[in-house]
Amino acid sequence: MSFHILVQQVVNGLVLGSVYGLIAVGYTMVYGIIGMINFAHGDVYMIAAYLTAIFLAALTLLGIQSPPLLILLVLLLTMAFTALYGWSMERIAYKPLRHSTRLAPLISAIGMSLILQNYVRLSQGARSQGTPTLIQGSVRLFENGPDQFVQITYAQILIVVTAVIGMSLLWYWIQSTAMGRACRAVQQDRIMAALLGVDTDRVISVVFVLGASMAAVAGTLVTFNYGSFDFFIGFVIGIKAFTAAVLGGIGSLPGAMLGGLVLGLAESIFSGFVNTDYKDVFAFSLLVGVLIFRPSGLLGRPEVEKV
Amino acid sequence: MASLLTVHDLTMRFGGVLALNGVGFDVRRGSVTALIGPNGAGKTTVFNCLTGFYRPSSGAIRLTDADGVSVDLIEILGGPFRRQDLRSPRAFGRRLYCKMFGGAALAARAGVVRTFQNIRLFKEMTAFENLLVAQRARVNNNLLAGLLSTRAYRDAEAEARERAWYWLDFFRLAEDGNRLAGELAYGRQRRLEIARAMCAGPRLLCLDEPAAGLNPNETRELSEWILSLRRGHGVTVCLIEHDMGLVMEISDQVVVLDHGQVIASGRPEKVRDNPVVLEAYLGVPEEEGR
Amino acid sequence: MTERSVSGGQSVGAVLRESLITGVVALLLFAPLTGVSLSGYTLEGHWQRPVWLAGWVVLGRFAFGWLRARGHLVGRLSGRPKAGSALLASWIEAHRTFLLLALCVVALILPWFIGKYWLNVAILAWIYVLLALGLNIVVGLAGLLDLGFVAFYAVGAYGYALGFKYLDLSFWAALPFGALLAACFGVMLGFPVLRMHGDYLAIVTLGFGEIIRLVLNNWMDFTGGPNGVRVPFPSFFGIEFGRKAQPGHVTVHEYFQVPFSNEYRDIFLYLLLMIVVGGLVFVIRRLRRMPLGRNWEALREDEIACRSLGIQPVTVKLSAFGLGAMTGGVGGVFFAASQGFVNPTSFTFMESAHILAIVILGGMGSTAGVIAAAVILTVLPEALRDFAEYRGLLFGCAMVLMMVWRPRGLMGARRARFDRSGVA
Structure with missing residues (x-):
């Protein structure tokens, strides 16, 4: 009995963790490069959820029926448009603040978050929205009677597989392309990289675009899986993804994925065995705890203060 | 020695x-x-x-x-x-x-008081206030005394102001006392930083x-x-x-x-x-x- | 044209081209989210909306670029208030005492004439003044971004509500109790958190705010969960504001021999809030010239330099955090008393963002600016229904614009001047 629950929660935790990891990438890359918390990143995810539903409805109206084709097209369209949102956000709210006071970018990011939430609320309404289920079916493992089984839906499998593919592509891009190298150089030392001819503004834009598209992948997949969303979903998931990024070591890409998985598993097991009502409290307490006791996270290097 | x-x-x-x-x-x-x-x-x-x-x-x-x-x-x-x-x-x-x-x-x-290679002044505060902040050990830090503005507190503040003027004069920064530290010329910022360190005793x-x-x-x-x-x-x-x-x-x-x-x-x-x-x-x- | 490009501007053609590119991007951004809206699983078209919006963006971008090309905006963008507001500031400076007196008189007369609805709005405005002044200590003076300020507000409000429910605390006992409880929470949270530097603090306080709200919402047995808790109305030295007094007490209309009106209670709260705010303003004024206040600001400017001078960042930050939390707690007690009821929906992140927006629009660090912003931003949504609808959007835009355009606030904080008098 409890074995089945445990395995089921581990499965759910892995799925949740992949989602957190995908969003955490955006936090961790932006923090690594310009040292700010992009508070509006969770709302980028929310934008992606709305875009997914809108593109799905539009493509269905155009007469496309085959689910795989729909999924692929919606995913690509959402990624493209969300990336555009990420890029514009950086241009409007963060780029003018490169040399401003310490608090300015963060306050601007909070403003951006309010703008995105209210923009969607005003244009799409405050009520919760949904999409039809595209991916049906599931597999059952360890079946041992009518109530004793572990169920994995195809949508969950799709989430994990896509997350793995997405992260691998991103990792390959960072490690092997010229732009990826420039990114790493800017992360090490922005001024030096600029002196050596790296276009840092472009690198920063690219990082926002990549972070937003990863959040878009997460938004699209979750929308396909759960189907329901509103204009405020970005807030909680944003804090949790940020927790994942900190847990893994902010600035570290593998750390973001690892942190996501750890957080997803911990949260899912907590809600399976302790209490569902307090799972958000648990996640936030984890964030506070990690920041206090191990601010450099699992894979991050301890920071040496620059005097 | x-x-x-x-x-x-x-x-x-x-x-x-x-x-x-x-x-x-x-x-x-x-x-x-x-x-x-x-x-x-x-x-x-x-x-x-x-x-x-x-x-x-x-x-x-x-x-x-x-x-x-x-x-x-x-x-x-x-x-x-x-x-x-x-x-x-x-x-x-x-x-x-x-x-x-x-x-x-x-x-x-x-x-042990220091200055920094890349000057670290309190830029949005006046030069004079920079020097007052540095006198932490000598001013009256009692919250209640300050709120009630007691005699001891006022005396300590007057003394702190006097000391700040002394060091401003010493480094020939007196005319910049009420300007924001971040607005001073580079050489003056360097001097102000040393003056501030001296105020810390x-x-x-x-x-x-x-x-x-x-x-x-x-x-x-x-x-x-x-x-x-x-x-x-x-x-x-x-x-x-x-x-x-x-x-x-x-x-x-x-x-x-x-x-x-x-x-x-x-x-x-x-x-x-x-x-x-x-x-x-x-x-x-x-x-x-x- | 060439001269202008040298001075940092651009030719009209270039501005036009840039505006059009911006317009295309804006159209792409607006088209899917405003051009259609979800209705069940299908879509409703509103094709005119993105076109209008993009049109406005093009116009705005062009006007901005053109003005900048003409050199009109050069001085304004440097972030320091220039002629116009300086003139206003000096005028205010010159008539300071008179203005203050006049404002006080108006504020004293106001509650007797504005009626029940606006009286409640005015009380809310005072509460926001209190909260914003508290947050201003933390954000504006000490430079610590606290996104969970609402947690202390909630602690104060629930401190009164639950204190009455379980300990039978009166309003007058709840005021110090709520304040101390909130300060304790602030210090408890602050002590571990304030040692780490940077933006982490913002996120931790945000998480803390949410934890408090979720606990209040989920702990049914103790807090009543979403159903909330009833709060009694305050009394004044045993004189009650209800229609009928409890045995052994007297009501205010009996005492003063006037007909009953439940406005007296609100007027009482209003005047009391005014006194509390006045006291707080006095304390903040003193603090800013005291060593502690100077240390707050120094810490905001440069923590490393502070340490090199022997200033202990943890204790200094903690004092700001605790004092801010305390003010939040007092605000919470008043909120609970004025509403007669508290439940967790009053303490969402949106509330923290609202208070933060007030502090930022008022100009971080400026007491007068923050008070003005709190009053305007509370009264305006009540006066203009449309404004209430767009409030969140406007707050967001205002925060971004303020940071980009004038991060030090519209008026800019006044600095104390020192002269040699008495020293020579």
Whole structure:
């Protein structure tokens, strides 16, 4: 009995963790490069959820029926448009603040978050929205009677597989392309990289675009899986993804994925065995705890203060 | 003359990098000591250890004042708990206090005050306020006294203002008193930073490249100021400087660092002619060096 | 034209081209989210909306670029208030005492004439003044971004509500109790958190705010969960404001021999809030010239320099955090007293953002600016229904614009001047 629950929660935790990891990438890359918390990143995810539903409805109206084709097209369209949102956000709210006071970018990011939430609320309404289920079916493992089984839906499998593919592509891009190298150089030392001819503004834009598209992948997949969303979903998931990024070591890409998985598993097991009502409290307490006791996270290097 | 500061076998590791390796030197009371050496030799790291910003991997730094009372500048950074601490509640309490509140602030309270290579003023506050902030130890910090504006509080504030004016005058910054520190010209910011350090009542004044970015005139003024601080105000000065003219003119002792080690120390003219120092600065071709 | 490009501007053609590119991007951004809206699983078209929006963006971008090309905006963008507001500031400076007196008189007369609805709005405005002044200590003076300020507000409000429910605390006992409780929470949270530097603090306080709200919402047995808790109305030295007094007490209309009106209670709260705010303003004024206040600001400017001067960042930050939390707690007690009821929906992140927006629009660090912003931003949504609808959007835009355009606030904080008098 409890074995089945445990395995089921581990499965759910892995799925949740992949989602957190995908969003955490955006936090961790932006923090690594310009040292700010992009508070509006969770709302980028929310934008992606709305875009997914809108593109799905539009493509269905155009007469496309085959689910795989729909999924692929919606995913690509959402990624493209969300990336555009990420890029514009950086241009409007963060780029003018490169040399401003310490608090300015963060306050601007909070403003951006309010703008995105209210923009969607005003244009799409405050009520919760949904999409039809595209991916049906599931597999059952360890079946041992009518109530004793572990169920994995195809949508969950799709989430994990896509997350793995997405992260691998991103990792390959960072490690092997010229732009990826420039990114790493800017992360090490922005001024030096600029002196050596790296276009840092472009690198920063690219990082926002990549972070937003990863959040878009997460938004699209979750929308396909759960189907329901509103204009405020970005807030909680944003804090949790940020927790994942900190847990893994902010600035570290593998750390973001690892942190996501750890957080997803911990949260899912907590809600399976302790209490569902307090799972958000648990996640936030984890964030506070990690920041206090191990601010450099699992894979991050301890920071040496620059005097 | 007795030593104010003794540095013994100071070692500092950052990950795998050995930034300081067995650095040791003494600073006599009332002297001017210059730390010199090529870039990356570890001068600023020594400063950061002296002023409590870094905790060295090993070694000892001790500050002894004229009455013979001495402070361990490493203990106050709050090291890890030791077994002995459990036996003595006092030692335990002290370590706990240092762990919670320790670091550079306690080093400064012990009398080691510094300036920074890239000037760190309170830019959005006036020059005068910068100097008031520095007098933490001398003003009346009692919250209630301030709110009620008691006699003692007003007297302490008046005294603090007087001292701030004194140092503004000393560094010829009086006309800039009510301007924002961030708006002052570069050379004036450097002076204000030294004035601020003096307001904190230092026993050891650590200046990190005080002449960087100053023109020859300003540098000459600076050397006069440093000398008169030592003569007239009983301050011991320790400075990092690249301007050899300034170093040779004002220092009693020069300590040369290279690759995290002291390669020479002594009177300026002695150090200047030391072949090892010349080699470190100018480099010597391989075949001649071996 | 060439001269202008040298001075940092651009030719009209270039500005036009840039505006059009911006317009295309804006059209792409607006088209899917405003051009259609979800309705069940299908879509409703509103094709005119993105076109209008993009049109406005093009116009705005062009006007901005053109003005900048003409050199009109050069001085304004440097972030320091220039001629116009300086003139206003000096005028205010000159008539300071008179203005203050006049404002006080108006504020005293106001509650007797504005009616029940606006009286409640005015009380809310005072509460926001209190909260914003508290947050201003933390954000504006000490430079610590606290995104969970609402947690202390909630602690104060629930401190009164639950204190009455379980300990039978009166309003007058709840005021110090709520304040101390909130300060304790602030110090408890602050002590571990304030040692780490940078933006982490913002996120931790945000998480803390949410934890408090979720606990209040989920702990049914103790807090009543979403159903909330009833709060009694305050009394004044045993004189009650209800229609009928409890045995052994007397009501205010009986005492003063006037007909009953439940407005007296609100007027009482209003006047009391005014006194509390006045006291707080006085304390803040004193603090800013005291060593502690100077240390707050120094810490905001440069923590490393502070440590090099022997200032202990943890204790200084903690005092700001605790004092801010305390003010939040007092605000919470008043909120609970004025509403007669509290439940967790009053303490969402949106509330924290609202208070933060007030502090930022008022100009971080400026007491007068923050008070003005709190009053305007509370009264305006009540006066203009449309404004209430767009409030969140406007707050967001205002925060971004303020940071980009004038991060030090519209007026800019006044600095104390020192002269040599008495020293010479």
